[in-house]
Amino acid sequence: MQAARRDPQAARRDNLLGAFALAVADRIRGEAEGAVGHSGAAAGALVTIAQFPDRTVEDLRRAVGLSQPAAVRVVDRLVADGLVERRAAGRGPAVALSTTSAGRRRARRILELRRRVLAEALPELSPAEASTLAEVLERALARMSDSPGTTICRLCDMGRCRRVACPVVARQIELGLPPPEALPIDD
16 A cells, blocks of 8 residues: 555556456446346356366366355256256266357357457557557466466456467466366357
8 A cells, every 4th residue: 555655646547447347347247147147156157168068066166266055056047047957977976067059159148248348348449559458468367367276267258368378377377277178159
């Protein structure tokens, strides 16, 4: 807090960034919850299951930052809605999750809504401004990915962010915890 008092420009920048981030997050959450028909982590869970099929509830739980019982409740709602299917994942009680064709369409819709909110949130940028913004965001995301099993990408469109160029994936690999390969969501 002392640094912010000494540098009013930095304090103002941080305040503007906080307001912008919250406004964008609120809009994405509202659009995503409307598209999936449930509040909370359901949209992130559906997108995650669509892009990482055949993973377990435990994998999903870690990816979206839920407790095990909460993850099971979210999956139960998505199964009841006909968006997700469960099947045996081998020996033991674990089940593999995958989306139905309706679930993949809904996940694609969530990602399209997210892209639209983000596009509408930013003003027209010059190529130089867009490049600078991308560089700053890459550095910021890498810095925020210092803990294993980050949930930052739970609503990311993995098809738009090449794995080799993703700062979150790169940081997770540096930590020795490479995330699984994502599959594009087909309609």
